[in-house]
Amino acid sequence: GAVVSQHPSWVICKSGTSVKIECRSLDFQATTMFWYRQFPKQSLMLMATSNEGSKATYEQGVEKDKFLINHASLTLSTLTVTSAHPEDSSFYICSARLGQGSRFTYEQYFGPGTRLTVT
Amino acid sequence: GQNIDQPTEMTATEGAIVQINCTYQTSGFNGLFWYQQHAGEAPTFLSYNVLDGLEEKGRFSSFLSRSRGYSYLLLKELQMKDSASYLCAVLDSNYQLIWGAGTKLIIKP
Numbered sequence: 770g771a772v773v774s775q776h777p778s779w780v781i782c783k784s785g786t787s788v789k790i791e792c793r794s795l796d797f798q799a800t801t802m803f804w805y806r807q808f809p810k811q812s813l814m815l816m817a818t819s820n821e822g823s824k825a826t827y828e829q830g831v832e833k834d835k836f837l838i839n840h841a842s843l844t845l846s847t848l849t850v851t852s853a854h855p856e857d858s859s860f861y862i863c864s865a866r867l868g869q870g871s872r873f874t875y876e877q878y879f880g881p882g883t884r885l886t887v888t
Numbered sequence: 889g890q891n892i893d894q895p896t897e898m899t900a901t902e903g904a905i906v907q908i909n910c911t912y913q914t915s916g917f918n919g920l921f922w923y924q925q926h927a928g929e930a931p932t933f934l935s936y937n938v939l940d941g942l943e944e945k946g947r948f949s950s951f952l953s954r955s956r957g958y959s960y961l962l963l964k965e966l967q968m969k970d971s972a973s974y975l976c977a978v979l980d981s982n983y984q985l986i987w988g989a990g991t992k993l994i995i996k997p
Binding site for chain 1: 921928932936990
């Protein structure tokens with residue numbers, strides 16, 4: 770159980786275009802989803818936290834107008850990188866958690882990641 | 889501020905034992921996670937500690953001392969497939985995961 774999928778697994782796009790990444794919890798309802806970015810040989814950097822039906826909370830330094838997050842349902846969150854530039858090239862990972870109550874609900878289940886390359 | 893420290897890189901020999909340490913200073917504590925991340929892949933859950941002591945799970949064990957703000961991950965009978973980054977993460981008072989930078993473990997034959 771607790772499987773999270775991401776689509777696409779990799780994408781190459783031209784500078785100035787927008788890219789949408791989907792994150793789905795396949796066998797559970799995720800009250801909260803997280804979006805991370807990871808540059809080569811660096812740790813996970815939390816970009817934003819989104820709760821179903823409400824606006825995402827962005828970490829300091831992350832442009833909310835550039836990285837649009839929509840968490841429209843308990844099983845789907847999307848990250849849209851708008852007007853992508855080469856410096857946005859990175860490994861984007863989403864995770865989902867059930868909610869409150871126990872370790873199992875605070876544990877984050879990670880998607881397989883999306884490798885974005887902007888040319 | 890919140891801070892989690894772990895070594896950047898460690899090297900060990902196949903079949904040996906290695907201990908990866910993690911110290912933390914966070915606003916509140918609701919548990920500590922260890923995740924494994926192979927290059928180019930997403931992290932996978934290894935362990936969770938919320939009470940002091942040692943939790944053993946097969947070849948992997950995780951220890952926690954809340955008074956010392958300290959945890960370690962112990963890997964026994966190392967295999968080549970254990971070469972990966974190991975991430976320590978603390979659940980703070982707001983139930984947010986605070987991530988360490990990860991320890992890259994290199995296993996040599």
